[in-house]
Amino acid sequence: MSNVIAGKEIGKPSAFDTIVWGGLAAGVLDSVDAVVAFGFKGMNPIQVLQYVASGLLGANSFRGGLATAALGTGLHFLIAFVVAAVYYAASLKLPALHRQAAAWGLLYGAAVYLFMNYFVLPLSAVPKSSFSLPLFLNGILGHAIFVGFTIASFAHRSTKTS
Numbered sequence: 001m002s003n004v005i006a007g008k009e010i011g012k013p014s015a016f017d018t019i020v021w022g023g024l025a026a027g028v029l030d031s032v033d034a035v036v037a038f039g040f041k042g043m044n045p046i047q048v049l050q051y052v053a054s055g056l057l058g059a060n061s062f063r064g065g066l067a068t069a070a071l072g073t074g075l076h077f078l079i080a081f082v083v084a085a086v087y088y089a090a091s092l093k094l095p096a097l098h099r100q101a102a103a104w105g106l107l108y109g110a111a112v113y114l115f116m117n118y119f120v121l122p123l124s125a126v127p128k129s130s131f132s133l134p135l136f137l138n139g140i141l142g143h144a145i146f147v148g149f150t151i152a153s154f155a156h157r158s159t160k161t162s
Helices: 015-039 045-063 067-092 101-123 133-158
Strands: 002-004 007-011
Touching: 015 045, 015 067, 015 133, 045 067, 067 101, 067 133, 101 133
Parallel strands: none
Antiparallel strands: 002 007
8 A cells, every 4th residue: 555645656665675774774873872872881892782692691791702792783783673673564554654754763762762671671681770861861862863763764765656
């Protein structure tokens, strides 16, 4: 099913562009944001990636060197691709997600952050840490812009017009 906007037929977003390119771009941007944000808390890039792996391995991930950092990298990008796939699938049912990508993308990114931090992480083996308002605000804004907006932009740009 297609829609007509300003006399042009708007198709569906491309799965490849949205999931692969959107997920890859969001994963890179989110990684850079995390390295910078957690760098202010004294963590180096390897420790940031090990933190991701700690979801599976717990605190032992911080003793695993580059191997657990590599695992964290793989997990991080797997999550980014899944987040992009969910947005793509939803945009097929709700075309507003790719037609009004800016607003919906920003909301989606913030929702992803909340879901990951208040549902997924508590169920994982990630070591518990105290609440940090600066990291929370960075997480909400960073995920809104670097994850949600980025993926939504790839979905929007990949739609075919005729």
